[in-house]
Amino acid sequence: MLAAEILLKRGASPEGVDMLNEALSMDPGPMLLQTAISIRHIGAQAEPLVRKIETEVYPKIAGDIWGKYKSWMYPMFIGMALDQTLDNCAEASPETKYTD
Numbered sequence: 001m002l003a004a005e006i007l008l009k010r011g012a013s014p015e016g017v018d019m020l021n022e023a024l025s026m027d028p029g030p031m032l033l034q035t036a037i038s039i040r041h042i043g044a045q046a047e048p049l050v051r052k053i054e055t056e057v058y059p060k061i062a063g064d065i066w067g068k069y070k071s072w073m074y075p076m077f078i079g080m081a082l083d084q085t086l087d088n089c090a091e092a093s094p095e096t097k098y099t100d
Contacts, residue, residue, distance in 0.1 A: 036081035
């Protein structure tokens with residue numbers, strides 16, 4: 001995940017986005033958390049990942065903690081990183097409204 005993040009920070013790299021997109025399919029745990037952190041760090045370059053975050057990742061981590069997360073462990077921290085990603089993408093494209 002860090003390699004994908006570095007590729008994207010050094011210049012737009014479709015391979016970096018593709019790697020992160022694949023990693024979003026992992027079960028909630030340490031690797032998905034690292035993926036979420038890397039995605040948060042790339043800012044608006046995460047735009048192509050937003051739909052998958054909303055439709056596939058959020059349902060996996062959904063639960064009753066704060067009315068949003070499955071547990072206080074990985075799901076909460078994954079969600080917090082991905083929430084920031086949606087904010088970053090919304091700031092870059094103000095006409096787009098993402099769900100909370």
